[in-house]
Amino acid sequence: MTVVNRKLAGLGLGVAMTMGAIAVPAIAQDETIKVGVLHSLSGTMAISETTLKDTMLFLIDEQNKKGGLLGKQLEAVVVDPASDWPLFAEKARELIEVDGVAAVFGCWTSSSRKSVLPVFEELNSILFYPVQYEGEESQRNVFYTGAAPNQQAIPAVDYLMENEGVERWVLAGTDYVYPQTTNKILEQYLMDKGVAKEDIMINYTPFGHSDWQTIVSDIKTFGSTGKKTAVVSTINGDANVPFYKELANQGIKAEDIPVVAFSVGEEELAGFDTTPLVGHLAAWNYFQSVDVPANAEFISAWQTYMKDPKKVTNDPMEATVIGFHLWIAAVEKAGTTDTDAVLDAIIGLETPNLTGGIAKMLPNHHITKPVLIGEIQADGQFEVVSESDLVPGDAWSDFLPESKMIEADWTAPISCGNYNTETKTCGGDTATP
Amino acid sequence: MNAARLLQRIALFLVLSLTLAIPARAQVADSDLSPLVDALAPGNFKDREAAIGVLVSTEDPRVVPILEILLEGELYFDDATGKVVFTSAPSGKGTISDPLTGDELPTVTEDGLDKVKVNNGLRRVIRTAIGQMTLLSEDAGVRRFAAQSILRDADPAQLELLDSAIAAEADTGIRQTMEQARAVIMLKTPDASVADKTAAVPVVQAIGGRDALNVLTTALASAPAELQPTIQTAINGLARDRAVWDVAQNIWFGISLGSVLLLAAIGLAITFGVMGVINMAHGEMVMLGAYTTFVVQEIIRQNYPGLFDWSLAIALPLAFLVTGLIGIAIERGIIRFLYGRPLETLLATWGLSLIIQQAVQRIFTANIREVGNPTWMSGSFELGGLAITWNRFYIVIFAIIVFLSLLTVLKYTAIGLHMRAVTQNRRMASAMGIRTPLVDAMTFGLGSGVAGLAGVALSQIGNVSPNLGQGYIIDSFMVVVFGGVGNLWGTLVGALTLGIANKFIEPYAGAVLGKIIILVLIILFIQRRPRGLFALKGRSIEA
Numbered sequence: 001m002t003v004v005n006r007k008l009a010g011l012g013l014g015v016a017m018t019m020g021a022i023a024v025p026a027i028a029q030d031e032t033i034k035v036g037v038l039h040s041l042s043g044t045m046a047i048s049e050t051t052l053k054d055t056m057l058f059l060i061d062e063q064n065k066k067g068g069l070l071g072k073q074l075e076a077v078v079v080d081p082a083s084d085w086p087l088f089a090e091k092a093r094e095l096i097e098v099d100g101v102a103a104v105f106g107c108w109t110s111s112s113r114k115s116v117l118p119v120f121e122e123l124n125s126i127l128f129y130p131v132q133y134e135g136e137e138s139q140r141n142v143f144y145t146g147a148a149p150n151q152q153a154i155p156a157v158d159y160l161m162e163n164e165g166v167e168r169w170v171l172a173g174t175d176y177v178y179p180q181t182t183n184k185i186l187e188q189y190l191m192d193k194g195v196a197k198e199d200i201m202i203n204y205t206p207f208g209h210s211d212w213q214t215i216v217s218d219i220k221t222f223g224s225t226g227k228k229t230a231v232v233s234t235i236n237g238d239a240n241v242p243f244y245k246e247l248a249n250q251g252i253k254a255e256d257i258p259v260v261a262f263s264v265g266e267e268e269l270a271g272f273d274t275t276p277l278v279g280h281l282a283a284w285n286y287f288q289s290v291d292v293p294a295n296a297e298f299i300s301a302w303q304t305y306m307k308d309p310k311k312v313t314n315d316p317m318e319a320t321v322i323g324f325h326l327w328i329a330a331v332e333k334a335g336t337t338d339t340d341a342v343l344d345a346i347i348g349l350e351t352p353n354l355t356g357g358i359a360k361m362l363p364n365h366h367i368t369k370p371v372l373i374g375e376i377q378a379d380g381q382f383e384v385v386s387e388s389d390l391v392p393g394d395a396w397s398d399f400l401p402e403s404k405m406i407e408a409d410w411t412a413p414i415s416c417g418n419y420n421t422e423t424k425t426c427g428g429d430t431a432t433p
Numbered sequence: 434m435n436a437a438r439l440l441q442r443i444a445l446f447l448v449l450s451l452t453l454a455i456p457a458r459a460q461v462a463d464s465d466l467s468p469l470v471d472a473l474a475p476g477n478f479k480d481r482e483a484a485i486g487v488l489v490s491t492e493d494p495r496v497v498p499i500l501e502i503l504l505e506g507e508l509y510f511d512d513a514t515g516k517v518v519f520t521s522a523p524s525g526k527g528t529i530s531d532p533l534t535g536d537e538l539p540t541v542t543e544d545g546l547d548k549v550k551v552n553n554g555l556r557r558v559i560r561t562a563i564g565q566m567t568l569l570s571e572d573a574g575v576r577r578f579a580a581q582s583i584l585r586d587a588d589p590a591q592l593e594l595l596d597s598a599i600a601a602e603a604d605t606g607i608r609q610t611m612e613q614a615r616a617v618i619m620l621k622t623p624d625a626s627v628a629d630k631t632a633a634v635p636v637v638q639a640i641g642g643r644d645a646l647n648v649l650t651t652a653l654a655s656a657p658a659e660l661q662p663t664i665q666t667a668i669n670g671l672a673r674d675r676a677v678w679d680v681a682q683n684i685w686f687g688i689s690l691g692s693v694l695l696l697a698a699i700g701l702a703i704t705f706g707v708m709g710v711i712n713m714a715h716g717e718m719v720m721l722g723a724y725t726t727f728v729v730q731e732i733i734r735q736n737y738p739g740l741f742d743w744s745l746a747i748a749l750p751l752a753f754l755v756t757g758l759i760g761i762a763i764e765r766g767i768i769r770f771l772y773g774r775p776l777e778t779l780l781a782t783w784g785l786s787l788i789i790q791q792a793v794q795r796i797f798t799a800n801i802r803e804v805g806n807p808t809w810m811s812g813s814f815e816l817g818g819l820a821i822t823w824n825r826f827y828i829v830i831f832a833i834i835v836f837l838s839l840l841t842v843l844k845y846t847a848i849g850l851h852m853r854a855v856t857q858n859r860r861m862a863s864a865m866g867i868r869t870p871l872v873d874a875m876t877f878g879l880g881s882g883v884a885g886l887a888g889v890a891l892s893q894i895g896n897v898s899p900n901l902g903q904g905y906i907i908d909s910f911m912v913v914v915f916g917g918v919g920n921l922w923g924t925l926v927g928a929l930t931l932g933i934a935n936k937f938i939e940p941y942a943g944a945v946l947g948k949i950i951i952l953v954l955i956i957l958f959i960q961r962r963p964r965g966l967f968a969l970k971g972r973s974i975e976a
Contacts, residue, residue, distance in 0.1 A: 047800060204945055213822075267800065385478070
């Protein structure tokens with residue numbers, strides 16, 4: 001009996017150790033500025049988010065080599081919210097209240113972001129969110145350095161219409177808030193462009209869906225009516241591998257039915273042989289294959305830091321880099337890490353992005369980004385086939401009737417994330433009017 | 434290997450193009466053709482499309498290999514001079530040569546090279562162009578390929594070329610493809626005569642499948658009134674066939690899903706079904722099996738690339754051993770202290786599953802790992818109107834083999850007899866001289882080993898990441914409970930029933946709702962029959 005209990009206790013301890021916070025330095029030191037890193041290191045999202053944690057450690061390391069910030073060294077405080085949305089809020093609170101971090105870089109899924117929003121508002125801290133998302137939000141304490149729908153989804157659809165002459169659309173996504181909102185915007189946009197309702201097929205699948213036989217076969221049927229068909233995929237992370245494998249095996253070629261994905265990057269493609277997928281597309285604001293000096297320099301520094309010459313880079317990494325550089329610039333301009341001062345200082349600041357353009361922080365807390373469309377190559381990289389000028393991020397979609405009159409502007413005199421330009425009133429922070 | 438393949442292809446096409454059956458057409462002089470080839474490099478995709486058009490209009494056979502290489506995305510140009518070149522290895526590496534003369538170009542370096550970009554639209558154009566240029570080739574294989582490419586595009590502009598090709602064609606198979614292409618073109622051409630179109634309808638209908646349906650539906654809209662009934666009849670016939678095949682296809686999808694469920698659940702049918710251990714770490718055994726495959730493939734890739742098609746055969750016994758031994762260790766280390774206390778077993782194995790996941794994540798990182806499909810498991814084949822993918826097909830076969838072997842082990846071997854004896858009446862078995870602790874360890878090891886085998890198979894259809902097991906654990910329990918605890922046949926029937934039911938609900942309700950409906954149905958079923966489909970009658974139930 002006692003033997004068993006001891007075993008169990010040991011087991012419990014083991015679990016607690018694995019699940020618990022990884023690195024929480026106990027003593028607060030005045031010489032360092034603390035930066036919170038809030039990315040899942042275990043659970044389903046660890047696949048995507050672990051890289052971003054490493055990116056932050058890399059950036060902080062680089063900054064410290066350059067002499068730190070305001071004469072102090074930066075110190076990363078890494079916590080593991082374990083892909084558990086409510087835990088994100090708890091860990092965010094811990095970072096701000098217990099560790100006293102100056103800013104937090106983190107979250108991936110929209111669910112995790114929504115979960116931490118009230119915490120950042122209540123404790124008046126700053127969050128940099130580095131992932132493309134569905135829009136329809138602008139919060140005073142959050143900076144969105146990933147793409148809004150007008151910086152990814154809409155240009156991708158335009159590309160397919162103009163260059164591939166696509167007339168029939170499959171909108172396939174994982175069943176959660178980002179794909180649903182994006183597809184709602186896209187459906188409205190397509191119908192505004194004159195696409196008939198029966199030429200749009202919307203399909204949702206659960207997280208981690210692995211049996212794609214029926215859906216791929218349905219796509220094949222839907223695509224065989226003589227009209228050029230394309231798939232717009234908001235399928236999340238790890239469900240993509242079986243999806244693409246099934247596509248390849250059922251013989252759907254990019255030349256017949258191209259798939260344009262919003263969540264498939266270099267990291268995901270490293271998970272399988274891309275030879276049968278050559279020609280399928282992805283829309284991002286950054287690709288590792290972009291051939292400019294700034295990018296080459298970043299990739300080589302990153303691979304040296306990770307001690308892995310094959311380590312890939314991806315779009316959310318670039319967004320993290322931009323967010324970090326903007327924050328550094330804002331703190332230097334304000335001369336303090338005080339939240340209110342940084343919030344004021346950061347608007348209008350610019351930093352070079354990794355594709356040769358400039359990322360500017362806009363009053364709506366989104367940034368300017370170029371839109372790149374890339375075709376998958378046999379080596380798992382993307383070949384850029386279309387590149388736009390810098391597009392300013394639009395928090396509230398102009399294509400949804402309920403949000404087209406809403407604007408976000410965090411500068412005086414409006415200072416509102418949800419400003420109705422028709423009634424000239426502020427509708428509150430994030431609530432839909 | 435890649436470089437060799439590329440070289441081979443270049444050589445092949447050089448030879449083919451030299452023997453092209455258009456001796457009448459004079460070759461264009463190098464000095465005239467060369468600037469046309471270089472025109473592929475500058476500008477955007479539209480410019481490139483125009484440049485391809487010009488190249489094709491020269492009808493020079495040397496253009497074909499250039500287009501082939503361009504289609505592969507391996508055509509390069511020199512940044513400084515804009516000269517289009519061949520390279521002997523992929524990614525712009527190796528010796529650089531002139532695409533027309535084959536002469537080496539020592540002045541051009543790898544660093545100065547840029548890829549001539551192609552996109553989907555351009556690939557289509559190139560494929561058509563190649564088809565058009567090789568339709569009269571002497572090589573039957575090349576002609577067949579060209580005919581198929583013409584059939585795919587069915588561009589009315591190629592009618593004349595096609596007619597002369599049909600007249601010259603001796604191979605009946607290829608001629609049939611060409612005639613089908615001609616029929617499709619006829620239906621597409623608005624000013625073709627009604628007689629021509631009427632004759633084309635049965636030819637297209639004979640192609641069968643969705644492609645034919647597609648062509649006919651498009652033709653129906655623009656067809657003259659007197660032709661419409663003929664086309665409509667053909668469409669109805671095809672649609673009827675399609676409907677029948679769709680049902681068959683759905684059943685196949687269901688069997689395939691069922692076999693995946695069976696593989697995932699069959700190990701659990703032993704650890705949970707036969708032994709009664711609520712083993713939450715079962716999914717992790719599947720995951721470890723998949724990672725064993727990954728490690729085997731990595732070693733093969735780096736050291737013996739020629740063996741790649743055998744990687745799965747090597748991984749199977751290894752995965753069985755690795756997960757089997759881990760299973761025995763778990764049983765000896767943890768579970769044997771917890772027999773008879775299901776709740777504690779559940780918690781302990783659940784904790785264990787988290788530990789294993791995190792350990793794998795530490796060793797292999799959280800990234801998805803690439804497990805390749807051997808060539809014999811890629812692609813699909815047609816069986817009547819059924820499209821069956823090879824990997825799914827082999828997984829169904831594999832699931833059947835695993836199931837039958839397990840059944841044999843349990844029924845006809847000494848260890849199987851002991852296992853059944855111990856699970857049915859532990860004390861009596863012990864009294865008969867069976868070493869029950871050893872049998873427990875072996876049984877758990879067997880269950881875990883079989884889960885490892887499943888991992889090898891599942892790595893072929895899904896992704897290999899530390900979370901792989903979690904995706905299957907709920908389904909596995911569902912199958913075992915539904916089929917009836919302690920009965921392998923129940924697991925088989927349960928897995929297939931759930932698979933097929935899922936596939937018939939999915940087209941109507943969607944994947945998300947489909948899953949919910951299945952869950953609700955199982956809950957209702959368990960209410961009616963708490964012991965599942967095939968309840969085991971024996972003392973173990975009463976005990």
